[in-house]
Amino acid sequence: MKKIINPDKKNWSSLIKRPSLSYENIEPLAKKIFRDISNYGDSAINKYSKKFDNIELDSFKVKRDEILKAINNVPLDLKLAIQNAKKNIKIFHEAQITKPIKVETQPGVLCWQKKIPIERVGLYIPGGSAPLFSSILMLSIPAKVAKCGQVIMCSPPDANGNLADVILYTANLCGVDEIYKIGGIQAIAAMTFGTKSIPKVDKIFGPGNQYVTVAKQLAAQHKVAIDLPAGPSELMVVADKSANPDFIASDLLSQAEHGPDSQVYLITNDIKIADMTINKLKLQLNLLERKDIANKALNNSKVIYFEDYSDLIDFTNLYGPEHLIVCLENINEFIDKIINAGSVFIGNFTPESAGDYASGTNHTLPTNGYSRQYSGVNLDSYLKAVTFQKITPKGLSKLGPMVEKMASAEGLEAHRNAISIRLKSL
Amino acid sequence: MKKIINPDKKNWSSLIKRPSLSYENIEPLAKKIFRDISNYGDSAINKYSKKFDNIELDSFKVKRDEILKAINNVPLDLKLAIQNAKKNIKIFHEAQITKPIKVETQPGVLCWQKKIPIERVGLYIPGGSAPLFSSILMLSIPAKVAKCGQVIMCSPPDANGNLADVILYTANLCGVDEIYKIGGIQAIAAMTFGTKSIPKVDKIFGPGNQYVTVAKQLAAQHKVAIDLPAGPSELMVVADKSANPDFIASDLLSQAEHGPDSQVYLITNDIKIADMTINKLKLQLNLLERKDIANKALNNSKVIYFEDYSDLIDFTNLYGPEHLIVCLENINEFIDKIINAGSVFIGNFTPESAGDYASGTNHTLPTNGYSRQYSGVNLDSYLKAVTFQKITPKGLSKLGPMVEKMASAEGLEAHRNAISIRLKSL
Numbered sequence: 001m002k003k004i005i006n007p008d009k010k011n012w013s014s015l016i017k018r019p020s021l022s023y024e025n026i027e028p029l030a031k032k033i034f035r036d037i038s039n040y041g042d043s044a045i046n047k048y049s050k051k052f053d054n055i056e057l058d059s060f061k062v063k064r065d066e067i068l069k070a071i072n073n074v075p076l077d078l079k080l081a082i083q084n085a086k087k088n089i090k091i092f093h094e095a096q097i098t099k100p101i102k103v104e105t106q107p108g109v110l111c112w113q114k115k116i117p118i119e120r121v122g123l124y125i126p127g128g129s130a131p132l133f134s135s136i137l138m139l140s141i142p143a144k145v146a147k148c149g150q151v152i153m154c155s156p157p158d159a160n161g162n163l164a165d166v167i168l169y170t171a172n173l174c175g176v177d178e179i180y181k182i183g184g185i186q187a188i189a190a191m192t193f194g195t196k197s198i199p200k201v202d203k204i205f206g207p208g209n210q211y212v213t214v215a216k217q218l219a220a221q222h223k224v225a226i227d228l229p230a231g232p233s234e235l236m237v238v239a240d241k242s243a244n245p246d247f248i249a250s251d252l253l254s255q256a257e258h259g260p261d262s263q264v265y266l267i268t269n270d271i272k273i274a275d276m277t278i279n280k281l282k283l284q285l286n287l288l289e290r291k292d293i294a295n296k297a298l299n300n301s302k303v304i305y306f307e308d309y310s311d312l313i314d315f316t317n318l319y320g321p322e323h324l325i326v327c328l329e330n331i332n333e334f335i336d337k338i339i340n341a342g343s344v345f346i347g348n349f350t351p352e353s354a355g356d357y358a359s360g361t362n363h364t365l366p367t368n369g370y371s372r373q374y375s376g377v378n379l380d381s382y383l384k385a386v387t388f389q390k391i392t393p394k395g396l397s398k399l400g401p402m403v404e405k406m407a408s409a410e411g412l413e414a415h416r417n418a419i420s421i422r423l424k425s426l
Numbered sequence: 427m428k429k430i431i432n433p434d435k436k437n438w439s440s441l442i443k444r445p446s447l448s449y450e451n452i453e454p455l456a457k458k459i460f461r462d463i464s465n466y467g468d469s470a471i472n473k474y475s476k477k478f479d480n481i482e483l484d485s486f487k488v489k490r491d492e493i494l495k496a497i498n499n500v501p502l503d504l505k506l507a508i509q510n511a512k513k514n515i516k517i518f519h520e521a522q523i524t525k526p527i528k529v530e531t532q533p534g535v536l537c538w539q540k541k542i543p544i545e546r547v548g549l550y551i552p553g554g555s556a557p558l559f560s561s562i563l564m565l566s567i568p569a570k571v572a573k574c575g576q577v578i579m580c581s582p583p584d585a586n587g588n589l590a591d592v593i594l595y596t597a598n599l600c601g602v603d604e605i606y607k608i609g610g611i612q613a614i615a616a617m618t619f620g621t622k623s624i625p626k627v628d629k630i631f632g633p634g635n636q637y638v639t640v641a642k643q644l645a646a647q648h649k650v651a652i653d654l655p656a657g658p659s660e661l662m663v664v665a666d667k668s669a670n671p672d673f674i675a676s677d678l679l680s681q682a683e684h685g686p687d688s689q690v691y692l693i694t695n696d697i698k699i700a701d702m703t704i705n706k707l708k709l710q711l712n713l714l715e716r717k718d719i720a721n722k723a724l725n726n727s728k729v730i731y732f733e734d735y736s737d738l739i740d741f742t743n744l745y746g747p748e749h750l751i752v753c754l755e756n757i758n759e760f761i762d763k764i765i766n767a768g769s770v771f772i773g774n775f776t777p778e779s780a781g782d783y784a785s786g787t788n789h790t791l792p793t794n795g796y797s798r799q800y801s802g803v804n805l806d807s808y809l810k811a812v813t814f815q816k817i818t819p820k821g822l823s824k825l826g827p828m829v830e831k832m833a834s835a836e837g838l839e840a841h842r843n844a845i846s847i848r849l850k851s852l
Contacts, residue, residue, distance in 0.1 A: 077831055078831050078832070078835050080828070081827075081828035081829075081831040081832050082832065084532075084825075084828050085828065085832065087531075087532075088531035088532060088535070088537075091529055091531045092529055092531055092537050092539075095527045095529045095539075096527055096539065098524060101518075101521045101522055103517055103518055103521045103786065105513075105514035105517045105518055105785060105786035106510075106513075106514060109514070109780075109785050109786065111514075111518050111785055111786045111787050113518075113521075113522065113787075113804065116764075116765055118798070118799050119765060119766075119798065130836045130837035130838065131835070131836065132836060133832075133835070133836070134832060134836060166835055202798045202799040203799045223794070223795060223796070223798075224799070225796075225799035225800060244851075246847055246851075247844070247847060247848060247851075250840070250843050250844040250847045250848075251844050253840040253843070253844075254838070254840040254841045254843070254844040256840070257838060257839070257840040257841070258838075284840075284843070287843075288839060288840055288843075289837075289839050290837075290838075290839065290840065294840065335814070338542075338812070339542055339545060340545075341812055342812070342813075343812070343813045343814070343815070344812065344813070344814045344815070345814075345815055345816075346814060346815065346816040347816055347817070348848075349817050349818060349819045349821070349822045349848055350815055350816055350817040350822075351822075351844040351845060351848060352844065353829050353833060353841045353842070353844045353845050354535075354815070354817055354822070354825060354826075354829055354845070355813075355815055356829075356833075356841060357828075357829045357832045357833065357841075358825060358828055358829050358832065359531060359535050359537055359815050359817065359825065360529065360531035360535065360537045360815075361537050361539075361813040361815055362813065368649070369649060370649070370651075371810065371812075372544070372545065372628045372649075373544050373628040373629045373650070373651035373810065374651060374810060375809075375810045375811040375812070376811070376812075376813065378539065378811050378813075380806065380811065383801075384797065384799065384800060384801045385801040385802070385804045385806065386764070386767055386768070386769070386770065386797075386801070386802075387768075387769045387770070387781075387787040387788065387802065387804075388761070388769070388770045388771075388772060389769070389770070389771055389772065389776055389780070389781055389785050389786075389787055390771075390772040390773055390776055391773070391775050391776040391780055391785065392775060393775045395775070396775045396776075396777075396780070399510075399780060399784060399785065400780075401507075402506070402507035402510050402511065402783075402784055403507075403779050403780055403782075403783045403784050405503055405504050405507040406504070406507050406508065406511065406559075406560060406783045406784065407779060407782075407783065409504050409557070409559070409592055410556045410557065410558060410559065410560060411556035411715075412556065412680070412683060412684075412716075413683070413714060413715050413716065414676070414679040414680040414682070414683040414710075414714050414716065414720065415680045415683070415779045415782060415783075416779070417676050417679070417680070417710070417713075417714075418673070418676040418677050418679075418680040418777040418778065418779045419777060419779050419780070421672055421673060421676045422673060422676075422774075422775055422777060425670075425672075425673075
């Protein structure tokens with residue numbers, strides 16, 4: 001992990017660069033799979049599941065008895081932990097429910113806004129080495145709080161055509177309506193167009209590798225919304241002398257183990273904290289199972305010392321980290337100045353892991369500097385704000401003449417006439 | 427305008443089709459302009475402004491004295507109308523301000539969500555035949571209510587290098603920070619990358635022709651967010667015998683005059699209303715200045731009679747109109763069942779024009795069926811929801827062991843360790 005001392009502001013833009021990713025070579029493949037699934041439906045899904053995952057299934061849909069078996073197989077202590085996480089996530093997302101807004105903007109002109117759930121939601125849960133059941137919690141619980149009509153899920157099965165027990169347990173616990181054993185680009189394409197077996201959805205949520213990322217981008221061009229532009233995971237720790245280097249090192253590694261393209265930063269105004277953290281990192285790294293992955297991620301990562309406290313704030317906002325851990329003495333002063341971040345973890349006993357799994361906040365967050373303009377997944381990600389208005393004849397008699405003037409000034413006489421014809425009738 | 431009687435449900439999917447638009451032939455040009463402006467900045471803007479708009483300017487930025495002159499030139503009655511619209515739009519968008527949400531999800535685990543304004547916002551206001559100052563109201567007022575740091579605006583100048591007085595007046599009234607005389611693809615590219623003259627922004631808002639639409643799609647691939655996927659404007663009127671055919675005809679025409687690719691629908695369970703509206707349409711059409719445009723739009727449009735009341739609801743939700751006017755006797759019953767619509771206008775004295783200009787709701791709305799998954803522009807379009815959490819040592823001692831179990835079950839030992847190392851220290 002590279003240490004940098006007091007970088008000149010004119011070099012900051014190079015310091016906030018993420019590991020570069022190019023998806024262009026995946027696009028032609030993704031477009032072909034989208035075309036095929038749009039044209040040939042289930043048979044094309046079968047073709048690509050066989051080709052990429054070496055899987056042939058009679059049916060994509062997980063059956064009730066598979067779920068019952070899975071519920072039986074998950075150890076009780078893990079079940080209790082998942083149930084507790086579910087409770088916290090539900091509480092936090094329920095707190096985000098807003099009441100309809102109703103305002104009489106001028107006499108007789110009543111305007112209101114009501115949030116309406118998106119009808120059909122599709123979740124993608126990656127397969128691979130670890131069963132990421134925590135993403136099911138994060139994506140299905142707010143969908144249910146929002147009262148989306150239909151919540152389906154796709155996830156690639158293992159070599160025997162099965163999904164992990166804990167995946168099925170969690171999906172069932174959270175009320176996912178249907179679970180399908182399909183992975184990768186073909187899963188996203190299936191939810192985009194719909195097939196005989198797989199329903200079309202209105203919005204697709206979920207993490208994934210580069211293939212899934214490209215597929216979601218393509219889906220967004222076919223009248224499906226997506227949760228967020230995806231990118232590799234990131235963590236920035238801001239620390240002063242009040243921080244604990246052992247804790248910081250553990251946090252940096254927890255993010256680094258995600259993948260070789262992850263990025264972790266420590267920024268500090270205390271050079272001792274910088275050096276001690278680097279030492280602790282080396283010690284802790286050697287004990288990790290996913291050491292090789294974490295080590296590669298550390299090559300994309302930096303420890304930066306800033307003499308000026310204000311640089312800590314400015315650099316944080318310029319970087320706009322997905323996850324931000326803040327361990328400072330004057331913490332509130334710093335927190336109030338944060339403009340760009342996905343989720344913020346405050347103090348020495350608030351590791352990112354807590355929010356990744358169970359504290360209640362969502363772990364689906366903007367990466368790659370997108371915290372400048374995007375929220376992480378939250379209740380509103382599953383809702384649409386629809387406006388309504390009702391004007392009384394008396395209200396229109398006051399408002400109407402002003403609308404007539406504005407419409408005429410824009411050269412839109414039919415707009416004006418829709419008012420005039422009503423005013424004349426009064 | 428084609429009349430259809432009781433269409434079979436299996437044909438509905440063809441009835442909700444919008445006029446098809448293909449942007450593929452514009453994409454190569456847009457990509458070239460993006461590349462050039464990314465590489466050559468202002469000189470590339472100049473090159474394309476000359477090429478497409480036949481404009482050569484010493485400076486893109488509107489000067490203070492141009493604004494002062496414009497303020498002088500706008501007639502007082504129009505100024506008062508614009509000020510009244512501003513007041514209503516401000517009231518309605520201020521009503522959308524939410525308080526931070528703070529919840530202790532379990533003892534010692536405090537989670538909160540705070541909305542933070544997007545720092546830099548860019549508005550695009552089309553030029554052309556009519557000066558669309560109403561879009562400035564709709565896009566800049568919520569930006570100011572949200573307290574965005576910087577609100578800039580681009581709009582193409584006329585042949586003399588000027589923007590319309592009413593455009594400058596409105597932008598100044600609403601507190602737009604800088605106004606630039608640039609149009610089309612080059613304006614969107616300039617705000618995407620930033621140049622010496624034009625600041626880079628985080629999110630681009632605003633309507634535009636097909637060139638601007640493609641440019642906004644490209645911008646979204648360059649780390650800039652956009653308000654909405656754009657498409658031609660639409661209106662659906664749902665009416666029963668309580669409606670007024672003259673009023674309906676005026677509303678359909680107000681939407682049809684927008685452009686030849688606009689689409690307007692009347693759906694009704696009263697065949698007399700259908701026929702009378704078609705007659706009134708013909709009469710009113712002949713009186714319009716923009717008759718040719720409206721007539722072309724009417725070719726994309728339909729009057730549909732449904733015998734069953736429930737079909738009115740189902741067809742509305744399947745179509746998902748941008749604008750929906752509802753003139754029914756049992757209006758509340760219908761309103762409660764609306765799932766997919768951008769903005770809803772209720773009763774015989776609530777023409778769409780009112781919301782287009784001055785009632786208070788926003789007129790930037792999802793078209794082309796996107797009301798299934800997108801909100802129209804609202805206060806939240808200018809804000810990001812950022813989450814925070816703070817866990818006490820005692821809180822972590824309860825939550826931590828459950829996080830450890832979940833992290834281990836996902837095979838992420840460094841995630842587990844970030845908890846364990848803290849629990850051990852207690």
